[in-house]
Amino acid sequence: NAGVTQTPKFRVLKTGQSMTLLCAQDMNHEYMYWYRQDPGMGLRLIHYSVGEGTTAKGEVPDGYNVSRLKKQNFLLGLESAAPSQTSVYFCASSRDPRGPSNQPQHFGDGTRLSIL
Amino acid sequence: GIQVEQSPPDLILQEGANSTLRCNFSDSVNNLQWFHQNPWGQLINLFYIPSGTKQNGRLSATTVATERYSLLYISSSQTTDSGVYFCAVEAPGNTGKLIFGQGTTLQVKP
Numbered sequence: 001n002a003g004v005t006q007t008p009k010f011r012v013l014k015t016g017q018s019m020t021l022l023c024a025q026d027m028n029h030e031y032m033y034w035y036r037q038d039p040g041m042g043l044r045l046i047h048y049s050v051g052e053g054t055t056a057k058g059e060v061p062d063g064y065n066v067s068r069l070k071k072q073n074f075l076l077g078l079e080s081a082a083p084s085q086t087s088v089y090f091c092a093s094s095r096d097p098r099g100p101s102n103q104p105q106h107f108g109d110g111t112r113l114s115i116l
Numbered sequence: 117g118i119q120v121e122q123s124p125p126d127l128i129l130q131e132g133a134n135s136t137l138r139c140n141f142s143d144s145v146n147n148l149q150w151f152h153q154n155p156w157g158q159l160i161n162l163f164y165i166p167s168g169t170k171q172n173g174r175l176s177a178t179t180v181a182t183e184r185y186s187l188l189y190i191s192s193s194q195t196t197d198s199g200v201y202f203c204a205v206e207a208p209g210n211t212g213k214l215i216f217g218q219g220t221t222l223q224v225k226p
Contacts, residue, residue: 042216
């Protein structure tokens with residue numbers, strides 16, 4: 001049981017390049033999330049999805065797009081990377097929080113992204 | 117939006133000492149989680165604790181939802197406890213969105 005898997009683990013981009021980060025979960029979770037973590041700070045929500053085919057904006061969505069074509073995958077895209085997007089990106093998944101109690105979010109190991 | 121404040125921001129302990137980390141939040145929340153971010157950057161779930169008290173080995177947590185705070189207790193600390201401890205709350209609305217505090221950085225010295 002792999003849980004939440006993020007690829008790639010590291011990436012260096014030049015300003016203006018595009019890329020896609022992949023998150024895959026094998027727990028049949030409905031909800032998935034993308035967060036970013038900047039130095040000395042907690043995580044901030046970028047986008048999230050409450051089910052296959054749905055996406056919604058979080059706290060810091062500008063400059064990012066997401067897609068949830070399959071229940072187990074949640075993709076985060078940077079169309080034109082900027083140095084301000086240098087960060088560590090975490091994906092998480094959970095069961096429906098409206099369900100029975102104890103619906104914690106499970107996190108991947110993160111993707112360290114540098115934009116030069 | 118909901119504000120989450122953690123204290124202290126930094127903590128240095130001698131191995132074997134006990135400590136208490138605090139998380140205050142500014143409004144009612146659906147749930148609260150404590151995480152440990154290890155030196156490799158991985159986020160480890162410690163507790164899912166919207167209210168009450170839970171214990172797991174040397175760690176325990178208490179959330180008093182009516183007074184909007186949670187405490188994480190670490191007893192007999194070990195060097196492997198070093199890292200950053202985050203508190204995160206889920207805002208009302210059943211979207212599962214977590215709002216994180218700034219974290220407490222713990223260093224346990226041998």
